[in-house]
Amino acid sequence: MVYLTRKAEFSASHYYHNPEFTPEENQRIFGKCNNPNGHGHNYTLEVTVKGQVDQRSGFVVDLKQLKDIMNREVIDAMDHRFLNKEVAEFKEAIPTTENLAISIWQRLQPKLNVAELHRVRVYETPDLFVDYYGEA
Amino acid sequence: MKAYLTRRYWFSASHRLHSDEMSAEENQAVYGKCNNPHGHGHNYALEITVAGQVDPKTGMVCNLVDLDAFVNENILERFDRQNLNTLPPFQGVVPTTENLCVEVYGILQKDFHHAEVEKIRVEETMLNSFEYAGGREVRY
Numbered sequence: 001m002v003y004l005t006r007k008a009e010f011s012a013s014h015y016y017h018n019p020e021f022t023p024e025e026n027q028r029i030f031g032k033c034n035n036p037n038g039h040g041h042n043y044t045l046e047v048t049v050k051g052q053v054d055q056r057s058g059f060v061v062d063l064k065q066l067k068d069i070m071n072r073e074v075i076d077a078m079d080h081r082f083l084n085k086e087v088a089e090f091k092e093a094i095p096t097t098e099n100l101a102i103s104i105w106q107r108l109q110p111k112l113n114v115a116e117l118h119r120v121r122v123y124e125t126p127d128l129f130v131d132y133y134g135e136a
Numbered sequence: 137m138k139a140y141l142t143r144r145y146w147f148s149a150s151h152r153l154h155s156d157e158m159s160a161e162e163n164q165a166v167y168g169k170c171n172n173p174h175g176h177g178h179n180y181a182l183e184i185t186v187a188g189q190v191d192p193k194t195g196m197v198c199n200l201v202d203l204d205a206f207v208n209e210n211i212l213e214r215f216d217r218q219n220l221n222t223l224p225p226f227q228g229v230v231p232t233t234e235n236l237c238v239e240v241y242g243i244l245q246k247d248f249h250h251a252e253v254e255k256i257r258v259e260e261t262m263l264n265s266f267e268y269a270g271g272r273e274v275r276y
Binding site: 003016018020021029030031093094095096097098099101102119126127128129130131132133135136 | 199
């Protein structure tokens with residue numbers, strides 16, 4: 001088994017707000033992140049896949065295919081977007097780094113047929129990242 | 137759904153690697169330059185990974201405000217700009233980065249209750265790093 005990681009970057013804005021909370025609760029729980037006008041980050045995405053090395057190609061996965069899937073399913077949908085308003089799942093879910101990692105896993109997992117998805121890591125800043133392994 | 141959140145912090149501290157159980161020659165042989173009696177310092181990068189179910193109401197494993205406040209009060213305030221050898225956890229314990237990882241893990245494990253502690257990772261310099269997951273295998 002060999003693990004392969006591909007990085008990508010995207011920039012997007014978001015804010016944290018739960019309509020079930022009062023304005024005071026939203027402010028207390030989410031603080032500055034509750035500003036409804038949003039704020040942005042340069043996100044770094046790391047996608048790790050695993051699999052056996054193909055005898056003929058020497059690849060776990062064709063990197064170009066992986067890159068194309070990441071671009072189509074994630075980057076095209078999220079880069080230079082306001083996540084709350086323009087990405088379907090975040091009309092309901094709060095676009096925290098945790099939920100971004102889960103969402104990216106759910107977008108990629110059904111499309112990857114060659115290799116098996118191992119981990120999605122999303123850096124919101126260089127000092128904060130979330131890993132998701134597809135666990136319930 | 138279970139996710140793992142990692143936050144990176146910095147602190148600067150000095151230490152001296154020296155074991156009272158070894159002779160002066162042994163200390164010198166084992167620790168080399170790190171045995172300098174006057175100590176020396178590092179900019180430590182500390183990565184704390186916590187894990188748990190993502191709360192559907194907040195979208196969070198734990199509120200970063202709680203983690204930051206805990207780490208500031210219980211770790212950075214205690215270790216930053218200090219000589220580690222003078223601190224209570226390192227009386228009779230050599231302040232290697234291995235032992236620092238174990239100490240930080242213990243502090244969180246004991247008193248941080250907003251999420252599970254998954255792993256501590258400390259970079260002593262840009263060239264070496266240490267990880268401790270409470271005795272479990274480190275997950276990559």
